[in-house]
Each structure stands twice: as C-alpha cells, then as structure tokens.
Amino acid sequence: MLTLPNTQPVLRPGMIEFGWGHPDPTLFPVADLAAAAAATLADHGHDALGYGPAQGPGRLLEAVRARLGRLEGVTPPPEQLLITGGTSQALDMLCGQLSRPGDVALVEAPTYHLALRILRDRGLRLVTVPSDVQGMHVETAAVLLQMLRARGERVALLYLVASFSNPTGVSLTRDRRYALAVLARREGLPVIEDDTYGELWYDAPPAPTIYNLMPGGPIVRLGSYAKVLAPGLRLGWMLASSEVVRRCLETGVLLSGGGVNHFTAHVVATLLEQGLLDTHIERVRAALHHRRDVLLTALSRHLPAGCTWGAPLGGYFVWVRLPSDLAAATLLPAAEAAGVSYLSGERCFAEAGGQHYLRLSFSLLSPVQLEEGARRLGEVLRAALGVRR
Ligand SMILES: Cc1ncc(COP(=O)(O)O)c(C=O)c1O
Structure with missing residues (x-):
C-alpha cells in the first residue's frame, strides 16, 4: 500500500485536537440529507x-x-x-x-x-x-x-x-x-x-x-x-x-x-x-458561537501572561500569539505528550513568519474538551516559560 501524507483527521485517543479545522460530524444534517436524497431519486x-x-x-x-x-x-x-x-x-x-x-x-x-x-x-x-x-x-x-x-x-x-x-x-x-x-x-x-x-x-x-x-x-x-x-x-x-x-x-x-x-x-x-439549509446554518452558528465563548473563557483562565488572542466574530479559529521566547512548532511535541495538539502558525505563512503563533480550531470539540484542552495547553506553556501556577 502507498503511504500518503494524511490531510484528514485521525483523532488520536486521549488527544484534544485543536489542529483540525473540520466541522463536527455530530452536527451533520444526516436525516435531512437522507430524506433529500430519497426525494431526489424519487x-x-x-x-x-x-x-x-x-x-x-x-x-x-x-x-x-x-x-x-x-x-x-x-x-x-x-x-x-x-x-x-x-x-x-x-x-x-x-x-x-x-x-x-x-x-x-x-x-x-x-x-x-x-x-x-x-x-x-x-x-x-x-x-x-x-x-x-x-x-x-x-x-x-x-x-x-x-x-x-x-x-x-x-x-x-x-x-x-x-x-x-x-x-x-x-x-x-x-x-x-x-x-x-x-x-x-x-x-x-x-x-x-x-x-x-x-x-x-x-x-x-x-x-x-x-x-x-x-x-x-x-x-x-x-x-x-x-x-x-x-x-x-x-x-x-x-x-x-x-x-x-x-x-x-x-x-x-x-x-x-x-x-x-x-x-x-x-x-x-x-x-x-x-x-432546510437556513435552519441548519442557524444550528451550526449557535453551536460555534457557544464553543467560541467556552474556549475564550478557558484561554483567559489557563494561558499564561504574555499570550494574546483576538475574539473571532465567526468561523472556526482562534489565533494565539505566544510570548516571543516560545516557538509553536518546537513546543508541539511537548503539547502532544500532554494530550493537546494545534496547528503551528508558520504553516500558514508562504514565506517566513508565524513561529510565535498557533491556530486553535474549536469546531470539532465539545465544551468539556475545549476547557480541558486550554488547561493542558496552559500547563505546557507555563512549563516552557518556567512559570508556576
Ligand atoms: C479557508 C478555507 N478554504 C477552503 C477550505 C476547503 O473547502 P472545500 O472543502 O470546499 O474544498 C477550507 C477548509 O478547511 C478552508 O478553511
């Protein structure tokens, strides 16, 4: 079998995956699509x-x-x-x-x-x-x-x-x-x-x-x-x-x-x-809005001083700036060992840049996972900075 680079989510047991910008399958309108497919065929x-x-x-x-x-x-x-x-x-x-x-x-x-x-x-x-x-x-x-x-x-x-x-x-x-x-x-x-x-x-x-x-x-x-x-x-x-x-x-x-x-x-x-698209989008918006709020509150509680981020008004992502002595890609192995993953910022730059940023996607995670993921990330960052709680 060919070994190909993977761009689709492999959800690792125990890992809180902030890295994948994918929609939450539990929000897919499966029943509506099944009915629409049957009506289309008929x-x-x-x-x-x-x-x-x-x-x-x-x-x-x-x-x-x-x-x-x-x-x-x-x-x-x-x-x-x-x-x-x-x-x-x-x-x-x-x-x-x-x-x-x-x-x-x-x-x-x-x-x-x-x-x-x-x-x-x-x-x-x-x-x-x-x-x-x-x-x-x-x-x-x-x-x-x-x-x-x-x-x-x-x-x-x-x-x-x-x-x-x-x-x-x-x-x-x-x-x-x-x-x-x-x-x-x-x-x-x-x-x-x-x-x-x-x-x-x-x-x-x-x-x-x-x-x-x-x-x-x-x-x-x-x-x-x-x-x-x-x-x-x-x-x-x-x-x-x-x-x-x-x-x-x-x-x-x-x-x-x-x-x-x-x-x-x-x-x-x-x-x-x-x-049905309009009613479904309403549901998706409400779920994302709630998850964004949970994540922003959790980040404020858990991330160490020196980290900054904005509050998105839509979409899937929070973009976190780390203190300038921390590099997101270097820290990723420690974060994953602690059970939390993210996308390192430099992957989003076509030329140089982004070393001190990471992207957190909140679309795929439940409120409980968002809170726990922010807690784990905070611990990793504190340890890297040598800061105690
Ligand atoms: C900005 C942006 N464009 C395009 C895509 C992919 O879109 P599609 O699935 O319609 O190809 C994504 C998926 O993450 C995205 O974030």
Whole structure:
C-alpha cells in the first residue's frame, strides 16, 4: 500500500485536537440529507444519475441565485455562477485558467495553509502580503504588484479569505474590501475571495463580499457547502465574470465528465428548495458561537501572561500569539505528550513568519474538551516559560 501524507483527521485517543479545522460530524444534517436524497431519486432520479450540465443542475443554480438574492439583496446573473466540487477544486480549476507555472500569486500572511499547497501544486510562486486585525494590507498589495510587474513578473492572481479568516478569524474591513475591489479592477488583477466561512457569523453578517462591492470586476467568489452542511458532499459554487465561467466550462474535464458531483448537487438543490439549509446554518452558528465563548473563557483562565488572542466574530479559529521566547512548532511535541495538539502558525505563512503563533480550531470539540484542552495547553506553556501556577 502507498503511504500518503494524511490531510484528514485521525483523532488520536486521549488527544484534544485543536489542529483540525473540520466541522463536527455530530452536527451533520444526516436525516435531512437522507430524506433529500430519497426525494431526489424519487422526483429527479433519471436526471440526477446521468451526466449533468457542465455548469451544474439548473435546479441548484436557481436555488443558489434565489438564496443569495434573498440574503444579500443581489441576485447574480445565471452566466456568472458555476457549481464546483468545493472551494479546493474551484481554486485549482481557477489556477488552471488564470495562471501559468512560474507566475506569482499574492497571498495573505497568514492564510489557509492548504490553499498555499493548491497554488504551489500549480507551479505558482507565492509572495506574501502582510495583514493585521483589519485583514490584508491592501496598500502593500498595490505596492508589491507594481514592484513585481516592474521586475517583469506576471502576477496571475491574489488569493484571500476575507471573512472569518483561516487561521486568524479576522475579517477584512469594508473599507479595505472596497480598496481591494478598486485595485483589482484598476490593475486587472484577478482576486479570489475564498468565502468558505462567510455564512458562519455569530451575531451579525460580515461586510459585503468584495465580489458584491464590484460586480463585473475581476473578482471571483468561492462558496462551499463543506462547513455549512458537510464536507463529504464535495460541493460549492463559484461566482465570477461570465468570461471566467465560460473558460472553466470549456475545459476538457467538464466537457468530458459533465458538471462535478452532479447527484450531490441535485440532493443539495432539494435541501435548498425545502428551506432546510437556513435552519441548519442557524444550528451550526449557535453551536460555534457557544464553543467560541467556552474556549475564550478557558484561554483567559489557563494561558499564561504574555499570550494574546483576538475574539473571532465567526468561523472556526482562534489565533494565539505566544510570548516571543516560545516557538509553536518546537513546543508541539511537548503539547502532544500532554494530550493537546494545534496547528503551528508558520504553516500558514508562504514565506517566513508565524513561529510565535498557533491556530486553535474549536469546531470539532465539545465544551468539556475545549476547557480541558486550554488547561493542558496552559500547563505546557507555563512549563516552557518556567512559570508556576
Ligand atoms: C479557508 C478555507 N478554504 C477552503 C477550505 C476547503 O473547502 P472545500 O472543502 O470546499 O474544498 C477550507 C477548509 O478547511 C478552508 O478553511
């Protein structure tokens, strides 16, 4: 058997796994999906089991457009929407359309570590744009773009997670979103807005998406059902200019195989037509909100002085800064020996950085585990600092 690097969770007995940014399986809407699958087979079986249209089944395209129109006040035109196999597949497909090996991709520092992997797999050279508590520094992105172009480099795209970022939980402010949309349009720079967490807000929705701020600009917005329903569905959607959608539709993969995950797309269409996605998302938001509160309280109680973190307003993650004499990757073996694990910050930086940060994901853990995990982490950090309780 081949030994492959593992990117899916292996939950180790006794280990509190803050490292995996995965949804909690106990929150999957299994019964609703079972009923939707049965209804899909009964009502649309012949369509749903055939090859599907490259853009996705018309029922799902209509349901996604209607839902976005209702929630955001902007109904995207049909030719700007494409059903995808989730954000990861869409990002890879976009790289194929928008870039050539050797091009530059601008990415936030820090950003989603596996997006870095997808971009690198396509031969892109990654250049980082710094960020702060308001999200990416758009002015720095503009300067970098000029510098790179002046050196004769081709900057193919900019990728970012604008709402409830993985790994920081931070959202780009409205002003910076607008500035980025203006930059994208002025410079003809494709911006890929990974909106995987945009719906998982706790008290209030995030600022309008960059895509909605500049309709018709070179912005591509990626939505996913992985975190709001279940990742095993492998389903999402892309909003982009009709030109980008057309180029994706004309790829051999879609011409040969038809729309991706066609049966799943029909099942999700049924769920949306039944109005069940909205009620389910309410449940997920409430669970995440509660877990965030439990974790923040536990961190305040257990982490030693010198550690700092922000309070995310949505999504899965708390980004902790350690005192500067501690390095997250160096400490990880001691933490795991003490029964707690996390993602070391440097994995989220395409260039240097992140040594003093760690990402805690609270999506997968129960309140009891969150409290105990924070306690174990606090002990490890105190021991490393030589601090007594
Ligand atoms: C920012 C971000 N984008 C994309 C993904 C993966 O999305 P999908 O399952 O739709 O491919 C994740 C999963 O952790 C993520 O955190």
